[in-house]
Amino acid sequence: MNIFLKLLKVDRRFIYIFIAIVVILPLLLKPKFPVVPSKPVKDVYDYIENLPEGSNVMISIDYDAASMPEQQPFLEALLRQLFRNKLKPILIVQWQLGAPLGTMGLEKIAKEMGAVYGVDYINLGYRPGYVAQIVGIGKEIRDYFKVDYRNVPLDSFPMMKNVHNYNDIALLVGLEAGATYLVWIEYAGGRFKQKIALALNAVSAPDAYYFYQSGQIVGLVGGMKGAAEYEVLVGKPDIAVAGMASQSYSHLVIILFIILGNIAYFIEKRTKSKEGGK
Amino acid sequence: MLKGKGIPIFITFLVGMIMIVSFFIPHKPFGDIEKISLNWYSIIAGFTMLLGVDSLIGMHFRKVKRKDENWFFSLVLIFGFVATVVVGIVETVRFGTAFDDKSYFTYIYNYFIVPLQATMFSLLAFFIASAAYRAFRARNFDATLLLITAIIVMLGRVPLGEQISPYLPKFTEWIMQVPQMAAKRGIGLGISLGALGVSIRIILGIERSYLS
């Protein structure tokens, strides 16, 4: 009884230690967890699978280092699928501090899949003023991206010769840590009828269900779980799948703490009412 | 008539009205007003960044000068600020972009900013645990319902849920798409109307608490 009552006043650092252990241990021991793709994730995958060879897919890096564990695995899985299907990624960046992450992921997977810069993929880098830019790409991408991320003129790359505006982009995939996706949906989707798929951090993914339900986005990849599902779909389980064990166990620990907390709460309530009865 | 607060209220009203009118008239000069004002905002915001830097560095400079408690950390901040700016400028001149593979700025980014940001964000996992532990108590019927739903969703969102029952993730998905969305849309409608109310109060000069 006493133990439970003490639990009510437990120092929160005690909870933190438990969480740290269940996050770190599975990452070291790597137990296997089966990952079953959910429908919103599968919708993104299927949409890309059905794109004709040679289509351009624009990837917008709207996250920074803080969201790297959630977004980077998806970026890599997505790029593997694109290169495998001979689709052409065009990378742009709306969050300045995400630029190196986008470049890192793109170069890593391009090297792995043997893709050639300027022919199979391109990296346009960051430009300030995202609202004006997202509207502007509807007219002409060169108004904002005259050169790529290394200041090489766009027209010197074969794959960009025929890319002018959203008409030439089969799908836009936004990797989102904040609310930039609202502008993509409002302007690129609403005004220019651009097809959009989104990957959001788990914490803000519930917000995007509006747009998934209403068909404004073709699919939704939520957090590391979504990334893990995507890795499974692409057929190359990687870091996100490994992270699923940590996530499963930490959820379990939180649930256990909630249950213990409630038992303690009820015991306390009963003792109080008994004392009151005396 | 236009004295004291009158002038800013009049300007607010005028600008508000012009923006509303320009929404419906694409013809020049109205059609470009939104874009022009956004550009003006960017320019003004660029200059106010100087005020921000002045505020930040000024505060820590005073701390160092007065030898306040923990003044050493203020010194670290000033050093970090100056070093990042200098390295950024030097490397941009050297490579054309600060984020070149061989640039020291990339080094600072990869080995300072990335781990620092990731650490702050990952604190969320710990804080969610302690907040959930405190908040989810079955105090009454509503709280119990919330508690049960939370546990179902927590299990349904990880592969563990799939192992317990294949219906658990499906049920979670339903919770997310139906009851969750219904509540959110309701709140969202209220927020939009609230935003409308705030805008109209400011444009008409009824709300003045923000004025200096």
Place this chain on the structure above:
Amino acid sequence: MLKKTLLLIFSVFSILLFSQESDSLIFLENQNPFLDFKLTGNDIPNDGGGGIQINWCFPDTLGNWFLTVLRRDDSNNVIVVATDLLVSSMQVRDVSSEEEPSRVKDNTNYYYTGILSKNMINEKFLNKLISNGSEYSKNGVYIFGNDTFYITGETEAIFSKSSWFNLSRIPVLVSLIIIAFVFLYYLNLAKSGKDLYIRKINGLDAVEEAVGRSTEMGKPIMYILGIGYVTDIPTIAGLTILGRVAKKVADYETRILVPSYDPVVMTTAQEVVKEAFTEAGRPDLYNKNDIMYITQDQFGYAAGVDGMMMREKPGAVFLQGLFFAESLILAETGHSIGAIQISGTTETAQLPFFVAACDYTLIGEEMMAASVYLQKEPMMLGSIAAEDLLKVFIMFLIIIGFVFSVLGYGLRIEIIKNLFDWLINLLQV
């Protein structure tokens, strides 16, 4: 169509087989399988001018071919390349952009021609064609070197014009008129002295208590505006509440700390607090350095504010504005130092975190109405009443939509289905 395509492919092959490397432009007479191929165009409706939309509908088999669109200017007969893209795009807009404002001028007649080619268009061929105005006007099959091109007939004269009213926004105008009418009605009602009711909001009643208790303990108050900019409505709402809170702070003669994410917000907050202190008759207590800039990095900001909380140990923490993933990091730290916390945001994903970690949370529109609640001027209350009436109106629309969709799509009653579609069309912008 298929027959024509085959014919063209045949002609291309035959030319490839028999042609020789040469720079002369050959026009193939009587080889015109696509006589009816044409571009169509029109002025882009409801725009500010300087834009023409071009459409085409060629068979799917040509989807991977290239289309180079040429534009001829009526006034000086100059021919330029308007754009080039894949045939499968089906449409393109030729517009004046910031980079090239002189592209399409209003009220000038333009004629468009398309060149279809299997490979990317040959620059030499293009130059030859453009310089050779008379040849160019003939539509049909051309050979240049080893390549074959098909040139469509010219469009009719098209000119772009600037619209004086965006017709697609009529539904918005109608809603605006309704909204303006409702607001003016209630503001008049409030002016005439009618009592208007606003329900109790616990979080706002606690403002006085929070500031008072903090003063008693000799601790400052911290006001966090989140990571929004001054262009975001929640930040503006947060600033209006800051004005009211700062006035109470001045009344109690205590300190208020406002760590900021954006320099513009910081400057505005400084003015708001200064004004509130002046209004309360205590301008001497205002300290500009208490409203400071931290950083424009989300988690850097969270770290900075958390550190400040741990050092200054404020007795009351207000979190009012736009918050994202840092919401709980701030609120849990505030909880750990035992401060009374009053939060509010419009970000629905962050609301559960605030509810779990704070003493009081203003949910969305409560936050928007907070400034009104704290002042309770009749005119301000009038605007809240107007919002409520509009809400009833929207609820009514939702119920109608629900009933119509059940009857129209669920029970398949044709008239109601049509009515529902009409309603959706009417409301769409």
